Amino acid sequence: MRVLRAADYRVMPWKNGGGTTTEIAVSPAGAGLDDFDWRVSMARVETSGPFSSFAGIDRTLSVLEGEGIVLNVAGRPPERMTAASQPFSFPADQPTSAALIAGPITDLNVMTRRGRMLHQVERLPVSAPVEISTEACSTLILCHRGHAIFAGATPIRLEPLDTLLLGPDVPILRVEPAPDATLFVVRIIRAA
Template identity: 50%
Template sequence: MARLTMMRILRSSEYRHMPWKNGGGETVEIAVSPDRATIADFDWRISMATVATNGAFSIFPGIDRTLSILEGSGMTLAIEGRQPKLLTASDAPLTFPADLPTSATLADGPVTDLNVMTRRQALKHRVRRIHVEGSQPVATSARDLVLFCHRGSVALVTEGVSATLHGLDAAVLVQPATLTLSADIASEVFLIEIGPA
């Protein structure tokens, strides 16, 4: 029996703005599952935040997180039990447990980051930064797939369903069997794959 791909488009103007769990700033929530879940009961959550000062990250028990730098010079992350790591916009996304004490020191001014979190006992995730110019097929076996358009505009087609994402828009796809991305100018997307642990 053929799988039916469901796609939901999320426009940046519709994102929810929420205070950080530790009260130190503001998060822009891109997508969360289940819908309207809080920071206490989500299965997975994708958000952006601007980090303007050095300081500690919020602790999320039982959660794995991946951080990617979108804008700015980067920040050094001090994660308990690991060597400090400078994370910049040219680096691969960094995955670590969100329940380990973590602090950030800005390299040179504020940064904007992309934050992906999943509940460890139930789910796992992978984040890839993809540069798109022309047409490009994407292979995935994810149960849920979220595309976040960071720069430019990207058209996506999956099993006859199509949409265009502009800067900071996102799409949530359920069980995509095939996916093709295309862009007339150099664009950048983050591919977030979520599946059972």
Template identity: 55%
Template sequence: MRILRAIEYRRMPWKNGGGETVEIAVSPDRATLADFDWRVSMATVAADGAFSSFQGIDRTLSVLEGHGLTLVIEGRPPKLLTVADPPLSFPADVPTSSRLADGPVTDLNVMTRRHALRHRVRKLHVEGSLPIATNAREILLFCHKGSVALGTQGVSATLHALDTATLQQPIALTLSADIASEVFLIEMMSG
């Protein structure tokens, strides 16, 4: 288990130069935008515009803060994505743009290289104890709101808002929270 604190995240410009990304984690370590296997990041979208294109990459987007944005993904009807919606998956190499509903939005972005990996992102409400079983080769737990304790195979840690844990091949995991908290479970699986 590796704990990544929000204060340690790396800030970098968007690929298309239109904003700033907060890189939470990337694999392999220190990979660039051209050679990552997977990447998890947050971004603030402050204006309407085109998304950066990533050839051969699949992406999942979740709205963390703000009033939402309408995604225009080639080949699909426009989709309003808000904080209340489940994560939305789409290819990162098709033309995609967004229109803000009402002011800036902060999003969580998960990307995997299509022929090497696939991923799944689930938003979980944690209050009390919540057991998690997964057969993913690697998982990330991103604490969006509140504070969550996690335990697996005799190891435990606490995540506060915007902290992340990465775990290799976990078999079973238990999340617990004294107050209502929200966590994104990101599973990385072989392609």
């Protein structure tokens, strides 16, 4: 179990050079944009335009801040996404572009290498204590809004945008939330 603090995340350029991304975690450790098995990051999107293409990657996007975007993924109807929308999954190697609804946004990106890893992303509003199953290969819990305290011998407190990274050795984790807390739970598993 590791606590990843927002102040320590690595900021790097987008693959297409159009902005910056804030890397929360990547596997294997130190992997670049072309050789990761999985990657979780946030990006500030300032203008409408094309997304970077990632060959052989599946991606899930969630809006964290801002009015939202309309995603156009080749072969699909446009997807309007706001901070209240469910996470949206799509192949990262299909032509994709985004149109901002009303100004910049910040998004959460989860990417896994097809054939090696799979992922699930859940937006979890928490107003009462809850238990989170963490039996995946890796589970990341991002505190989006409010704060959350994870019970245990030594309680762990996450502030906004801090992340808890767990392996399969902790099967269930109990969360004591602040009022109006929202978490993102990312489960990453090996492909069969």
